[in-house]
Amino acid sequence: MMPRALIILALVALTACGSRQDTTDRDTNLRQLRNPTGTPEEFSIVPQKPLEAPESLTELPTPTPGGANRTDQTPLKDSVAALGGSPSRLDPQAGVGAGDQALVARVSRFGRQSNIRQELAAADQEFRERRSLFNWRLVPQDTYNRIYRSQILDPYATLDAARRAGALTPSAPPR
Numbered sequence: 001m002m003p004r005a006l007i008i009l010a011l012v013a014l015t016a017c018g019s020r021q022d023t024t025d026r027d028t029n030l031r032q033l034r035n036p037t038g039t040p041e042e043f044s045i046v047p048q049k050p051l052e053a054p055e056s057l058t059e060l061p062t063p064t065p066g067g068a069n070r071t072d073q074t075p076l077k078d079s080v081a082a083l084g085g086s087p088s089r090l091d092p093q094a095g096v097g098a099g100d101q102a103l104v105a106r107v108s109r110f111g112r113q114s115n116i117r118q119e120l121a122a123a124d125q126e127f128r129e130r131r132s133l134f135n136w137r138l139v140p141q142d143t144y145n146r147i148y149r150s151q152i153l154d155p156y157a158t159l160d161a162a163r164r165a166g167a168l169t170p171s172a173p174p175r
Contacts, residue, residue: 046073048071156175
């Protein structure tokens with residue numbers, strides 16, 4: 001009995017000595033979708049778009065140092081174009097589209113903070129750091145689900161509450 005307890009104690013002590021990922025890695029990738037084997041990731045290797053020769057040299061665009069290249073990959077714009085949308089609406093300088101201006105005006109009627117994304121990112125980082133103080137596991141687990149488990153809504157309880165309040169709700173799959 002004693003050697004078995006020592007072995008278990010030694011295993012627990014060894015798992016506590018594991019390396020901890022740094023804060024920047026934890027910020028950018030809560031879902032931990034990385035390749036642990038160290039081999040090349042086949043989905044990260046993307047070929048460039050083919051080079052295009054202009055009809056004449058007067059059609060060449062002016063160079064923009066640090067800007068986008070015509071042969072750079074644009075997967076979001078390519079997928080929007082493939083689905084029949086307008087890829088130019090994804091440009092940040094395009095602003096709010098005409099179809100969304102009424103929505104933005106309605107949501108902003110009481111004012112809005114220009115730095116809300118930075119504030120939320122800082123608050124979320126602080127929350128995750130508080131939750132990860134004594135957060136080691138013997139079996140690897142999804143960091144995102146572990147940290148935000150207490151904030152997950154029960155869909156059936158929410159559906160029941162909406163129905164009790166008189167809201168029209170669609171049917172839901174059985175539990």
